[in-house]
Amino acid sequence: MVASIIDGKAFAAGLRERIAAEVAELKAAKGVVPGLAVVLVGEDPASQVYVRSKGEQTLAAGMHSVTHRLAAETSEADLLALVETLNADPSIHGILVQFPVPAHISQAKVVATISPDKDVDGLHVINAGRLASGLPGLVPCTPLGAMMLLQDALGGQLAGKRAVVIGRSNLVGRPIAQLLVDANCTVTIAHSRTQNLPAVCREADILVAAVGRPQMVRGDWIKPGAAVIDVGINRVPGAEPGKTRLVGDVHFEEAMQVAGHVTPVPGGAGPMTVACLLQNTLTAAKRLNGVEG
Numbered sequence: 001m002v003a004s005i006i007d008g009k010a011f012a013a014g015l016r017e018r019i020a021a022e023v024a025e026l027k028a029a030k031g032v033v034p035g036l037a038v039v040l041v042g043e044d045p046a047s048q049v050y051v052r053s054k055g056e057q058t059l060a061a062g063m064h065s066v067t068h069r070l071a072a073e074t075s076e077a078d079l080l081a082l083v084e085t086l087n088a089d090p091s092i093h094g095i096l097v098q099f100p101v102p103a104h105i106s107q108a109k110v111v112a113t114i115s116p117d118k119d120v121d122g123l124h125v126i127n128a129g130r131l132a133s134g135l136p137g138l139v140p141c142t143p144l145g146a147m148m149l150l151q152d153a154l155g156g157q158l159a160g161k162r163a164v165v166i167g168r169s170n171l172v173g174r175p176i177a178q179l180l181v182d183a184n185c186t187v188t189i190a191h192s193r194t195q196n197l198p199a200v201c202r203e204a205d206i207l208v209a210a211v212g213r214p215q216m217v218r219g220d221w222i223k224p225g226a227a228v229i230d231v232g233i234n235r236v237p238g239a240e241p242g243k244t245r246l247v248g249d250v251h252f253e254e255a256m257q258v259a260g261h262v263t264p265v266p267g268g269a270g271p272m273t274v275a276c277l278l279q280n281t282l283t284a285a286k287r288l289n290g291v292e293g
């Protein structure tokens with residue numbers, strides 16, 4: 001059996017087009033332009049690339065984009081004050097502080113200060129609680145994107161499926177598991193203390209890997225025909241000396257021989273994350289302006 005590849009890059013491009021069309025509609029109907037503020041503290045090169053890409057994609061969707069670049073030595077109080085200013089700014093509907101922040105700033109305090117209505121990363125405890133309670137809120141971007149890919153690959157047929165999520169972080173594993181429960185799957189959350197992980201994974205019709213360990217999930221961990229969503233992004237040595245390449249948490253070539261559907265890395269779950277950030281900004285803008293949908 002050779003699995004079909006879930007093309008996250010193409011899906012994300014289509015999603016961005018649909019979002020841009022909705023943004024234009026919202027502007028025409030209500031005069032509202034969704035606005036996303038991204039805050040970067042320090043000069044981490046990878047974060048700079050992410051922040052630039054988020055700004056460009058926000059503008060391309062017809063949204064208002066603001067980027068605040070703060071020096072690494074910015075105090076926690078100054079960062080929290082900026083977040084409060086953005087909370088009160090009616091032109092901003094989504095606030096994202098790029099993590100990690102420097103060690104002298106509490107990430108938890110930053111998350112707690114962002115207004116839950118503008119928390120497009122979905123990390124505020126109010127949004128986590130809403131998700132856990134099956135109530136509408138803002139859902140973390142990577143889980144939201146992973147679910148869209150799964151729904152598409154399986155033609156919406158998730159109910160009753162056995163799902164295993166490896167990883168229980170607040171950012172990825174837990175929210176994906178909640179979304180799978182909401183989709184009527186029977187869900188197991190595995191983690192570093194799980195015993196006999198390969199056997200647990202072999203039960204899964206849907207296997208989500210969100211671990212951060214290169215190619216940990218081997219072909220013989222996968223149930224034939226399963227849908228495999230690989231969230232992991234790991235940099236490993238490349239074929240040429242001094243070069244690196246990205247791999248997921250799943251051994252892609254082996255998975256392709258067993259699974260029914262597999263996301264590649266790169267080009268699978270990754271591109272969905274920024275597209276879903278735009279989706280969350282649109283959702284927040286609608287809710288803050290009393291628009292349904």
Ligand code: NDP
Nearest residue numbers: 142167168169172191192210211212231232233269270273
């Ligand atoms: P965390 O490090 O926060 O969580 C990793 C999870 O994996 C933990 O729950 C941990 O268990 C579990 N784990 C670690 N080792 C093992 C093991 N040997 N067996 C079973 N479980 C294990 O990572 P994140 O959730 O933030 O990210 C996970 C991966 O997803 C990373 O590769 C990250 O780069 C990627 N990622 C990708 C994004 C995207 O845009 N596509 C966005 C965010 C993350 P325990 O809780 O017991 O420690």
